[in-house]
Amino acid sequence: MTRFVVVGAVDRQVTLTVADLRRGWPAREAEVTFDCASSGPRHHVFRGPLLREVILAAGPGFDAARRKDRSRFLLEVTGEDGHGTVLSWAEIDEDFGNAPVLLATELDGRELDACGSQLVVPTDVCGARYISAVRWIRLGSAGRAAHP
Template sequence: MTATTAPPAVRFHGSVDAPLRLTVAQLRALPAHRAEVSFDCLTDGERRHRFEGPKLWDAVREARPRIDLRGRKQRLRFLLAVTGADGHCAVLSWAEIDPDFGGQRVLLATSADGAALDRAGPQLVVPADRCGGRYIGGVTEVWIGPVAR
């Protein structure tokens, strides 16, 4: 990175009260979790990695989603669309990461196999997935919003 190049950042937007951008360094300030994962890559077969970073849940909460967390059923209408620098996008349901429902430990990894991701940007890590399709590198944005009715 040159002095004029800003570090990669994730933009949290959509149905939120506090849209924001978080760099890998700022994500590191959130509680960190570790995940040792294996998943099937269509081109490379089985992959094994060790990731560390905050839960997506904790990062998303920083943007203050417009979701009434006191109730339960209305939360089930919300989705998260996570996009990487290469345009790859994956969708998660709010219930997957919400501790009252699936409570999955989905991460926005700040390191992979011990290497910092400050230059590449964070990686979406979905430990419960057998397929690596939702492992998005260089995450640039997380959109949060309800399904339109």
Template sequence: MSESLAERASQPVAELALTGDLAHPARLTVRHLRAWPQHRARVSFECATSGVRHHRFEGPLLHEVLSGAAPAFDPVRRKDRLRFLIAVSGTDGHHALLSWAEIDPDFAGAPVLLALSIDSSPLDRWGPQLVLPQDRCGARHVSGVDAIRVDGGYAAWA
């Protein structure tokens, strides 16, 4: 049974907060995220409880979205971005931590997605999903991403 326009309009729209060491923190919906170039990935995750799962995801690259928020990299320090961490949390209670170097094309360049659809089903109401196609296990997959924090507070290590 399809939903009417009035029913769709009355339903809440998922939103995620980009915070941390950013020049342009933001609150984004799936609709906002569609403004970035969309990438596709066929992913197989090995799940401990349900075996191998196969899905098709589409959405912007995490690197492109976060770069648009202008992380506070020190332009004087050539490799300053390597000290930045990315914390992702979702409405499903899962959390994942990535390093900037994992997603940066100058380093590992992993094609990490903020998926806006799974198997051609849109995620507008539930929010984007963090998808790491390079991970064998889906443990860092986060559904309903509601917060992403970029943290460069590790300058003391450099």
């Protein structure tokens, strides 16, 4: 059974399977077309919970009542093959970008239990932030820039 771990600035590290995602959160559906120059258009239907809801269940290490605190956090998502991407919490936060980013449990009607959850950013034109077989999700605070 394939698992991934939520780590970093969370109250508790959480290890989840695709089955856990299916049982623990309501599934959303996203019909997407990724159109990358290297591979052309690809049409898919994904189902799974919102990334935001899964991370909230782990207890993110920010003050949820303070928008500016939430807006400085980043999510690093890494797949089994080492491919990774970074999203800002503000992209997925309901008060900011509210992007419906999914941790897919199904792809085109096929359950993903054997290969692992997939990160899906339905608002992206190109699927470069589409991460197969998610293994790690790390929440962290953006560093502060040094001022001269």
